[in-house]
Amino acid sequence: xxxxxxxxxxxxxxxxxxxxxxxxxxxxxxxxxxxxxxxxxxxxxxxxxxxxxxxxxxxxxxxxxxxxxxxxxxxxxxxxxxxxxxxxxxxxxxxxxxxxxxxxxxxxxxxxxxxxxxxxxxxxxxxxxxxxxxxxxxxxxxxxxxxxxxxxxxxxxxxxxxxxxxxxxxxxxxxxxxxxxxxxxxxxxxxxxxxxxxxxxxxxxxxxxxxxxxxxxxxxxxxxxxxxxxxxxxxxxxxxxxxxxxxxxxxxxxxxxxxxxxxxxxxxxxxxxxxxxxxxxxxxxxxxxxxxxxxxxxxxxxxxxxxxxxxxxxxxxxxxxxxxxxxxxxxxxxxxxxxxxxxxxxxxxxxxxxxxxxxxxxxxxxxxxxxxxxxxxxxxxxxxxxxxxxxxxxxxxxxxxxxxxxxxxxxxx
Amino acid sequence: xxxxxxxxxxxxxxxxxxxxxxxxxxxxxxxxxxxxxxxxxxxxxxxxxxxxxxxxxxxxxxxxxxxxxxxxxxxxxxxxxxxxxxxxxxxxxxxxxxxxxxxxxxxxxxxxxxxxxxxxxxxxxxxxxxxxxxxxxxxxxxxxxxxxxxxxxxxxxxxxxxxxxxxxxxxxxxxxxxxxxxxxxxxxxxxxxxxxxxxxxxxxxxxxxxxxxxxxxxxxxxxxxxxxxxxxxxxxxxxxxxxxxxxxxxxxxxxxxxxxxxxxxxxxxxxxxxxxxxxxxxxxxxxxxxxxxxxxxxxxxxxxxxxxxxxxxxxxxxxxxxxxxxxxxxxxxxxxxxxxxxxxxxxxxxxxxxxxxxxxxxxxxxxxxxxxxxxxxxxxxxxxxxxxxxxxxxxxxxxxxxxxxxxxxxxxxxxxxxxxxxxxxxxxx
Numbered sequence: 001x002x003x004x005x006x007x008x009x010x011x012x013x014x015x016x017x018x019x020x021x022x023x024x025x026x027x028x029x030x031x032x033x034x035x036x037x038x039x040x041x042x043x044x045x046x047x048x049x050x051x052x053x054x055x056x057x058x059x060x061x062x063x064x065x066x067x068x069x070x071x072x073x074x075x076x077x078x079x080x081x082x083x084x085x086x087x088x089x090x091x092x093x094x095x096x097x098x099x100x101x102x103x104x105x106x107x108x109x110x111x112x113x114x115x116x117x118x119x120x121x122x123x124x125x126x127x128x129x130x131x132x133x134x135x136x137x138x139x140x141x142x143x144x145x146x147x148x149x150x151x152x153x154x155x156x157x158x159x160x161x162x163x164x165x166x167x168x169x170x171x172x173x174x175x176x177x178x179x180x181x182x183x184x185x186x187x188x189x190x191x192x193x194x195x196x197x198x199x200x201x202x203x204x205x206x207x208x209x210x211x212x213x214x215x216x217x218x219x220x221x222x223x224x225x226x227x228x229x230x231x232x233x234x235x236x237x238x239x240x241x242x243x244x245x246x247x248x249x250x251x252x253x254x255x256x257x258x259x260x261x262x263x264x265x266x267x268x269x270x271x272x273x274x275x276x277x278x279x280x281x282x283x284x285x286x287x288x289x290x291x292x293x294x295x296x297x298x299x300x301x302x303x304x305x306x307x308x309x310x311x312x313x314x315x316x317x318x319x320x321x322x323x324x325x326x327x328x329x330x331x332x333x334x335x336x337x338x339x340x341x342x343x344x345x346x347x348x349x350x351x352x353x354x355x356x357x358x359x360x361x362x363x364x365x366x367x368x369x370x371x372x373x374x375x376x377x378x379x380x381x382x383x384x385x386x387x388x389x390x391x392x393x394x395x396x397x398x399x400x401x402x403x404x405x406x407x408x409x410x411x412x413x
Numbered sequence: 414x415x416x417x418x419x420x421x422x423x424x425x426x427x428x429x430x431x432x433x434x435x436x437x438x439x440x441x442x443x444x445x446x447x448x449x450x451x452x453x454x455x456x457x458x459x460x461x462x463x464x465x466x467x468x469x470x471x472x473x474x475x476x477x478x479x480x481x482x483x484x485x486x487x488x489x490x491x492x493x494x495x496x497x498x499x500x501x502x503x504x505x506x507x508x509x510x511x512x513x514x515x516x517x518x519x520x521x522x523x524x525x526x527x528x529x530x531x532x533x534x535x536x537x538x539x540x541x542x543x544x545x546x547x548x549x550x551x552x553x554x555x556x557x558x559x560x561x562x563x564x565x566x567x568x569x570x571x572x573x574x575x576x577x578x579x580x581x582x583x584x585x586x587x588x589x590x591x592x593x594x595x596x597x598x599x600x601x602x603x604x605x606x607x608x609x610x611x612x613x614x615x616x617x618x619x620x621x622x623x624x625x626x627x628x629x630x631x632x633x634x635x636x637x638x639x640x641x642x643x644x645x646x647x648x649x650x651x652x653x654x655x656x657x658x659x660x661x662x663x664x665x666x667x668x669x670x671x672x673x674x675x676x677x678x679x680x681x682x683x684x685x686x687x688x689x690x691x692x693x694x695x696x697x698x699x700x701x702x703x704x705x706x707x708x709x710x711x712x713x714x715x716x717x718x719x720x721x722x723x724x725x726x727x728x729x730x731x732x733x734x735x736x737x738x739x740x741x742x743x744x745x746x747x748x749x750x751x752x753x754x755x756x757x758x759x760x761x762x763x764x765x766x767x768x769x770x771x772x773x774x775x776x777x778x779x780x781x782x783x784x785x786x787x788x789x790x791x792x793x794x795x796x797x798x799x800x801x802x803x804x805x806x807x808x809x810x811x812x813x814x815x816x817x818x819x820x821x822x823x824x825x826x827x828x829x830x831x832x833x834x835x836x837x838x839x840x841x842x
Contacts, residue, residue, distance in 0.1 A: 044552055068695075095692060096707065104586060105564065107529075113548075116538050116623050120545030124461050124626040131627035133695040133825055136528055137565060137586035142826025145690040151704055153688045154828065155594060158529075158584035160566045166583055173601050177715075193550050194538060200552065202560040261573040261582035263517065266485065267561055275579050278518065395560070396570030398582060 004175055005407065006251040007242050008087025008235035009348045010079035012187060014050030014228050014335045018082060021054070022345070023352045026360040027380050031334045033211040033226050033363070039193055044200045047209045049191045050228025050336030068130040069143060070108025071229075072189035075341075076140035077147065079233035080183055084148070087235045088248055089181070091149050099152030099179050100145045101171045102233070103163025103186035103340035105394075108135035109195040144183065152179040160394030161300065161337065162259070164231065164344030165402045169257040171236050180241035185344030187231035199227050202267075202395065204304050215337075216364045217301030217330040218308050218376050225303035228332075231341020232348045250407040251351040255387075256289070258282025262397030269310055269397060276314035276399045280389065283401035284318070289387065291319045294326055294403075296359055296388040298346045301330025302337075311391070312371050325375040327383065333363035343392035347402065350388040354406040359383045421600040422837070423680040424672050425504025425665030426777050427496040427614075431467035431658055431764045435499055439764075439774075440781050443789040444810040448763045450656045451641045455620050463634035465641040466620045467658035467765030471495075482571075485558040487530030489770075490568045492661035493616035497572050504665035505677055506610065508576040515671075521580035521608035522572045524663075525595030525615030527588045527769030527824070529565035532621045537563075572612055572663075580608045589729075589824030590688060591615050592662070592772020593832050597686035599666045609671045614663030615773035625657060631696060633733060643793045645766075647730035647759035648737050648805045650798035655731040658765025662773040664780070680780040684716030684817070685833035696825055698735045702743025705829040709747035709821060712831040718817055720748045722839075723755055725788050725813070727779040727820040728805075730759020731766050736823060738800045743821070743829075745803075756813060758806040762792040772822045776832060779820045783836050786814045 011018060014032035015025035025032060036049045052075065057066055060078035069077075080100075084090075091098060112135035118126035133139060138156045145154055153174050157166045164185050171182040190199065199205060206224035208214040215226040236254060237247070260279040264270035284291060297319070300311055319326040331349045332342050353359055361379040368376045390402045426436050432449025433442040442449070449467045458464035473483045473491040477498060483491060507514040537559055541550035561567055569582045581602055585595045592615030599613030628634040635654040637644040645656040672679055689711070691704040713720060726748075729740050745752040760778050767774065782788050787810055794807040816839045821831045 039549060043549070096689060100690070105566070107565075112534075112623075113538070115627070116535055117542060117545045117548065119623055119626050120539055120542070122545075124622065124629060127623070127626040127630055129630045131623070132631055132633070136588060136825070138527075138588045138824075138826045138828070139695075142588070142690075142695055142828070145692050145827060146694065149692045151690045151692045151707075154587070154690045155598070155688070156586045158566045158586050159569065159582065160564055163566075163583075169581075170598070173598075173605060176605070177601075193548060194541070197541065197550050197552055197555055198559050198563050200560075201555055201557055259581040259583075260518070261522065261570070261579055263573045263577050263579040263582075266567065266570055266574055278579075394566055395564055396567055397573065398566065398570075 003239040004172055004236055004254040005239045005242055006234050006351060007237050007247050008083040008089060010082030010233045011348055012052055012055055012075040012079045013230040013345055014052050017054050026331055026334055027358055029361060029380055031363040033214060033336055041196060044196055045207050046200055046205050048211060048214050048226050051191055052230040068134060070111035070134050072108055072187055073140045073143055075187035075189060075230055077144060079187055080144045083233045083235045089235055095149055095151040097152060097180055098150040099174050099182040100141045100150055100154045101167050101174060101182050101184055102141045103157050103167040104137040105158060105160050105163055105339035106188055106190045106195055107137050108139055109190050110192045111135055113192060113194045159398040161339055161342060162392045162394035162398035162400035163340030165390060165392045165400040166259055168254060168402055169259055175238050180238040182236050183233055184236055185231060185233040186340040188339040188341045189229045191227060191229050212364050215303045215333055217303045217333050217362055218368050219365050220367045220369055222303050222305050222308055226336040228336025228338045231338050232345040252354055252407055253405045255405045256283040256287025256403035258286060259400045264397055266396060269307060273310045273314040277317040279399035280318045280401045283403045287403040292322055294387050294389050295385045296353060297326055297328045298350050298390045299328050299330045300391045300393045301332050316373055320373045325373050327359055327375045327377050329360055329377040330362045331360050346390045350390050350404050354385045357382055357384045419604050419606060420669040421603045421666050421683040422669050422672050423664050423780050424667045424677045425500040426780060427499030428662045428777050429469060429492045429496045430660045430774055431469045443760050443763055443778060444787055446790045446792045446808050448642050448792050450644050450765055456622055461625050462629040462636055463625060464638040465635060465644045465656050467656055468620055469660055485561055487533035487562050488618035489526055489530060489616045490571050493524055493568050493663060494571055496614060496661040496663040497612055500663040500665050501576060515610055517577045517579045519580055519609040520578035521602045521611040522569045522578050522582040523585060523595045523599040523611055523613045524568045524572060525585045525591030525769045526568055527591050527617050528619050530563050531624055532618050533562045535621050535623050576612060578612060587828045588826045589768050590772055590822040590828040590830040591769030593822045593830040594688060596664060596773060596776050597832055600683045600686055603666060603668050609668045611666040612663060613666050615770045616661035617768040617770040618659045619768050620657055620659050645732050645762045646793045647732040647762050647791055648801040649794050650796040652732045654733050655766040658767035660767045660770050660774055662777040679837045681783045681834040681836055684718060684835040685712040687711035687715060688828060688830040691827040691829060693827055698739040700738050700742060702739045702746055705743035705823060706746035708829045708831040712833045716833045718833060721751045722817040723748060723751055723819050724815040725782055725818040726755050726757040727775045728757050728759045729821050729823045730761055732761060741801045741803055752803060756788045756806050756811060757803050758789055758791040760789055775820050779818045779834050783815045783818050783834050786812060788813050
């Protein structure tokens with residue numbers, strides 16, 4: 001049986017554009033949660049977000065394409081290019097050999113708000129020709145496929161925050177069925193008035209005005225989360241195919257995935273964390289490993305006390321029997337929650353931790369809650385990571401868990 | 414890496430379609446060749462170029478939904494819930510709280526939708542922006558269920574909660590192929606051994622001003638407002654665009670042995686599925702149909718089925734100039750000489766094009782055609798187009814034993830999907 005490897009990472013995130021910029025923000029412990037710019041959010045009871053301030057779309061996207069697309073797609077186009085460059089990937093002669101399989105959670109927010117605004121203020125003729133292709137959830141996948149000439153089986157999965165991991169789970173099915181390379185992950189751009197209002201009605205956003213008070217997963221003073229934008233796109237390849245094209249660097253192997261749904265309530269999480277724990281157990285079984293072999297968990301880190309407690313309960317169910325507590329970190333605390341983009345970015349972060357032997361901390365985790373049997377990581381520290389578990393939950397009860405392993409070649413050196 | 418080789422069958426079908434009630438009403442309607450396209454009644458369409466749609470006379474409360482379910486969900490989710498209720502009841506599976514006949518951890522949900530809660534999104538926007546007056550929308554006018562209703566994954570959540578399905582769940586949103594892809598992905602969950610049962614289907618409710626306006630500007634929808642009942646004319650030389658539709662179909666997909674053990678009635682087997690992208694244009698199609706042909710060929714390969722076994726093609730047949738030409742070429746390219754004999758029809762001529770939902774509705778129609786030996790017609794077909802020269806089953810349903818049928822779709826973004834259904838008694842060559 002051959003494996004699936006990550007060979008390229010493209011990051012467009014509040015912590016930086018490009019994988020190294022993002023990583024150095026995390027390692028240095030510099031969160032990117034700041035006052036919202038672009039509009040006044042005061043009436044939504046929210047003042048902070050993780051916005052991608054260093055992103056110049058015109059540096060990455062053809063101006064003719066820019067006018068047809070939303071900021072969300074600009075970020076996806078940029079991240080896809082960065083991932084392919086990072087992998088040294090040039091489209092092979094067989095156009096069917098590459099797929100684009102992304103997650104999406106909110107579509108082209110700003111673009112469509114603008115068009116609906118025009119429709120109601122001025123009438124149907126004010127709606128432009130690109131609304132039909134700019135806002136729907138498949139826009140970024142379609143545009144990447146067209147720009148880069150990828151004709152493989154492409155898709156779009158929507159499971160809110162869990163989407164980034166689920167896209168990798170689906171990519172494994174694509175690879176099993178014979179397509180050797182798939183772009184996965186996703187980005188989001190929902191720091192816009194209407195999209196922010198929608199997210200605020202979830203009741204899960206922090207109303208704090210100081211970054212250090214706002215999004216504090218696993219802290220005793222946790223009071224909700226901060227939204228963010230951006231994400232990551234990664235290139236995953238069938239291992240033999242990657243070797244055959246002479247790939248220079250493998251970031252890591254995707255060795256297990258598990259997904260479940262709480263099936264409990266349309267908004268509230270199940271009170272017993274059973275399905276969340278089961279997703280983790282399914283991913284470990286899929287990887288053929290025991291909980292003892294996991295060196296690091298990148299948690300969902302919702303920042304809502306009830307959700308944090310359920311996550312810790314799920315982790316204790318799975319890892320509670322270990323002699324040494326498993327390190328648990330929540331790097332989304334540096335960027336805010338990016339919906340589908342966030343879990344994809346966490347996969348990038350896990351691979352960086354493996355590369356450098358550095359575990360990033362959890363921003364603003366000053367006073368951790370009690371978590372017996374778990375090691376909540378407050379500050380970045382040196383630690384070898386051979387196997388990491390990345391977790392994500394999606395609003396409504398989606399649970400997803402992905403197991404990554406450091407590449408074999410590097411482990412022996 | 415390989416799949417487990419589990420085989421997938423359809424054991425339940427539920428449909429919410431324009432002009433009819435439920436699965437049997439839908440089947441009766443499309444085999445009678447009756448059309449459900451009419452002048453739009455949901456809003457005053459007079460300022461729009463295209464003023465015709467296939468609307469569902471839908472009242473969730475009358476179809477078993479609670480007032481809370483109706484209040485918190487967009488129409489697309491409500492339709493999916495009603496279709497899923499019918500499908501699950503039809504399958505005879507005991508799903509839901511307290512019932513352990515099927516392990517709920519082995520039941521998955523895959524729901525397709527191209528545009529999700531677009532109606533609710535627009536209605537709420539009108540309120541919070543005061544009809545487009547304020548860019549900084551006013552939270553005082555927002556529904557407290559705004560987030561739940563607009564996050565597109567809520568469709569999968571509602572179905573998972575409804576049936577206690579704690580296996581893998583997701584929404585698939587690949588534009589107008591969402592409905593085929595959702596059933597394809599659901600089948601993959603079973604093939605790969607990750608579920609025994611998948612509630613799979615799609616739903617869309619896009620008959621709203623913003624959706625009509627955005628297709629108006631690119632002239633994808635029909636301008637034939639004078640004769641709404643005959644506005645959708647797939648493959649006819651006079652076709653001038655698609656008629657917007659809405660609706661949902663949900664299927665119960667089941668692992669073959671699981672279905673056999675409980676003695677379930679099987680409509681058909683899902684024998685193959687594939688999708689490809691054209692990497693050409695977000696809305697444009699090259700006339701050669703190469704990528705759709707590739708998807709068809711791979712879907713047949715997946716089921717180890719030869720092209721000459723295909724007896725029926727349920728076409729995408731949207732009724733745009735370019736689609737019907739593209740699709741005709743793709744079928745010729747993939748099926749070879751069989752294309753000249755195959756029956757091929759578009760039910761969009763009767764129920765319009767419900768974007769992502771239509772793929773699942775068409776799979777439902779195809780499964781029923783295979784089970785019942787009747788092929789639904791293409792309505793409003795009168796004037797042949799030299800570029801579309803296959804047998805489109807004009808206007809009258811045809812009795813025909815179908816061992817293998819194909820349902821295909823094509824969508825914005827360049828997506829091309831194909832799925833193969835086979836009669837349960839088909840002999841494997």
